[in-house]
Amino acid sequence: MALENATLSSDLVLRAPLSLLDPAALGRISRLELVATQFMDGYVQGLHRSTHLGFAIDFAQHRQYVPGDDIKRIDWRVFAKADRYYIKQYEVNTNLQAHIVLDVSGSMNYRGIHEPISKLRYGQFLATCLAYLALRQQDSVGLITLDNQIRKFIPPRSAPSHLMNITAALEESESGGESSLATRLHEVAERLGHRGLVILISDCFEKTDALIEALHHFRHRRHELLLLQVMADDEINFPFRKWTLFENLERGGHHLRLDPALVRARYMAKLGEHLAAIHEATNTLRISRSVLNTRQPFDQALTAYLAQRMYERHSR
Structure with missing residues (x-):
């Protein structure tokens, strides 16, 4: 169905939680499409x-x-x-049935030294934009938030008013718990109905093998999976030079003060191995993945990612 025939009313957008609905950001992404590039199950004609x-x-x-x-x-x-x-x-x-899965574990609460918002807030903005696009296309979209348990499970709906349900649930999401990302993802994969599009927003700080096995579960269930790996610039580049107090955000009271120079090389090596393994696995499983640095504005990052997906779809 034509995209221009499925716009959300400005009144609806204004009645949803304004802190997550940035009109300027929504305007920049409004010409993009949230498309499935693999075959889907569905009942009405769409994109x-x-x-x-x-x-x-x-x-x-x-x-x-x-x-x-x-x-x-x-x-x-x-x-x-x-x-x-x-x-x-x-x-x-x-039509598309999309499930947005947002990791709200404690590590998502990290905000980089030079970043204005945390990874969680960044993920909330991404989820809002993606839900907006899906509903604008008259597709169905739902929301799942999880840490060491599933916190929210909002089934997909295509009614424009559903945007208010999703943004309200996102605003209520708080990070701080321990992560059982892989275990909860297996649970989500089992709970979802007919195959559709699953969008995972997470920093992916989980044991590599366990995470990959969970991603494989979604593909085994024949879902198309998008992985938006949200990381702070500090986590990617480890810029610390002076003695620093590092805190475990998933276990309160666990912290360590040390000289970053003593651990930087090992940290960067382990991170590189982790990211490389995820990259290889997502390529093998035909999972669309993008690493998003919270230093880059969320709408710019999302625009670039979705534009690339649209190009890949239309070039086939």
Whole structure:
């Protein structure tokens, strides 16, 4: 369905929690699409390709004619070349059912030295924008927040007013608990219904093998998965030079004061191994992943990511 026919009313946007709905940011992303690049299950026509073949929208393939087929679907050009009858088949576009999964564990509460907002707040802005885009396309979107347990599980809906439910739940989200990211992701994968688009927003501070196994679970359940790995610039580049007090944000009272020079090389090596393993796994599993540095404005990062996905989809 046409994107311009599915806009959310300005009145609805203004009645939702304003702190997360930045009109300027929404304006910058409003021409983008939240698209599924892999085949989805769905029931109404939309922006996304379905697993079901029909006779409308996008050409998919030919198949040989069998008695009972509608002769109007015969490709006479192919007949002229092959002297055989072939039927054109098309991909039916479908609506999208999206689930936004936001990690609210304690590590997401970290705010870099030079960053104005925490990773959690950054993730909340991302989730708001993604929900806005989905609803603007008249797709269904839901929200799941988790740390060592599932905190919120809001089923997908396509009603424009659903944006208020999602933003209200995001505003209520607080980070501070310990993380059981992999375990909770397995639980989410089992709870979701028919396959759709799952968008995970997390710093991915979890044991690498356990995290990859959880991502594999979603792919096994035939969901398309997007991974937005949100990290502070400090975590990526470890710029500390003076003696620093490092605090465990998931376990209150656990902290360590040390000279960063003594641990920087080992930290960067371990982080590099972790990121490389995730990169390799997501490529293998055909998971779309982007590492987002909270130093970059969230709308700029999201715009670049979604524009790349749109380009990849339309170039196929």
